[in-house]
Amino acid sequence: MRKLCALVLLCILCAAALQAQELNTRVQLMAPTVPNINKRNLEILQNTIREFLNNNKWSNETYTPPERIECNFVITITAWDGSSAYKAEAQIQSSRPVYNTAYNSTLLNISDKDFDFNFNEGQSLDFSDQNFISNLSSLLSFYAYTIIGLDKDSFSKLGGTHFYNKAQNILNVAQVSGNKGWKAFDGLRNRYWLNENLQNKSFEELRQFIYDYHYTGLDQMQEDPAKAAKKIAALLSGLKLMDKQKLGSIFPNMYLATKADELVNVIAVLPDPQDVIKAYNLLAEVDPANINKYEALRTKGKR
Template sequence: MKILIACSLLLLSFYGYSQDLNARVQILSPQVQSTNKRPLEVLETAITDFLNNRKWSEAQLQASERIDCNLVITIKEWDGSSNFKAEAQVLSSRPVFGSTYNSTVLSLNDKNFDFNYSEGQPLDFADQNFINNLSSLLAFYAYVIVGLDADTFSKLGGSAYFSKAQNVLNNAQNAPYTGWKAFEGLRNRYWMVENLNNKSYLPLREILYAYHREGLDLMSDNLNKGRKNIAEALPALSTLDKQKQGAMFNQVFFSAKADEIISIFSKSDPLERTKIYNIMADADPANATKYEELKNAK
């Protein structure tokens, strides 16, 4: 009996250390007229369990080390049965060493998060083939989240996970759902994973490491040193091909980091603020007005 209890505790301990994501899932349906929202509650639970109870990386993490992420799915159309047209907001963050602050790593909107799901249906997934669109969508973003998180802790540490996301995308090429193919737009899952696996974007992935591990993580012990390291990393943004300014990965980075960069350098001396303004306004012209705060800060 003691042996059985010990084995059970060992298994529970392994389970607690084996998962990767701490996902919070919310399903919104402001446009859905149905009064029976129970199927949506069941769906929300199924998605949460799928993301949180699967192993997405090879790392053995304690519960406190799981990657915080949020998935907000807004149902635009529902036939009352199993067909859903939706969009999703995907967010992930990682803790900053020596602080209670979490830094946003991923922030994007997927306008084509359509899927088919029946209440009680098991969410099956296999890396080798396409089973259904919902599990493929969730697996795709799970690998992207884990990969970007890994990139912030070790230089180019997310490569294996971006390859897995690429595999999910490849398996979905013949699926009758939008967002998986190159010709369907410039800001979709195809281009996100293409950018993440494209050598042209290695400088941006290396910035992720320097920004977080050599910058933010040092700031609680040495504010000036951490901020200096970030300032030295950001000029690499200018090495990105100007023709790719509208690229998906670029925009995801700026969406996650624009406000944070302004906050980090708002207390810098005027010379450094002007330098960072010039770098960011050139690399991210869509947010140039926002970066004006750096020049106007006192």
């Protein structure tokens, strides 16, 4: 009887632990151009990464299974030394659900070209936000906190700040490793600058936009599409407050590129062609890099 009670208690605790985690991550690991790579080790590594992201507790909050943040890590091995050293690139995506729909809106879609690490078969991944343990655990932890931060920003005004600070802790301790992507001089579109932008007051308008766009815009689309689209169109003028010299920085560049197609679909709902043209002009000004995608709105507005 005692054994049965202990088993039931263990099941309850396990179920509670599963409900507590923040991320629901799918991981795909591949090495299409690397000959003779250890396929078994890749499969073990893929499972290890997925378990690290999904089973670690990244906050003090409890998430129910439907609340867990959907994310994808597609990691492409580009070189292997025959032992434990891997050179890799990663495509990292995350999304959040739109209220009362089956649609998920992308929040993060970023390519990391310096996703290099060491891993031995049977090695466990340990987590610490105060000490450098391995580049792989630092990479995964950094993006876990960034993903949660962006998700928080979409549900509350500047709600992700605490998690960007956590990501900065990871970044600071990882700089001693000598691995690329953690320092300012490693390039203009790396982890250092992503974290810097997310915490820079120059981009608070964009973070504010993320909240207003999702929480007061997209989440209302099911109830009144035209009204929600008009609200979102009005929000675009706030992006003009950003320093024009900073529009090419990694955060606005990444975020607006991620949202371009979605914005076209939302603005196209506007019933008044003049409102469509006005939104097109704003988008062309704040996001000229994706002007080709916005041309469909200009065409629609002229009809």
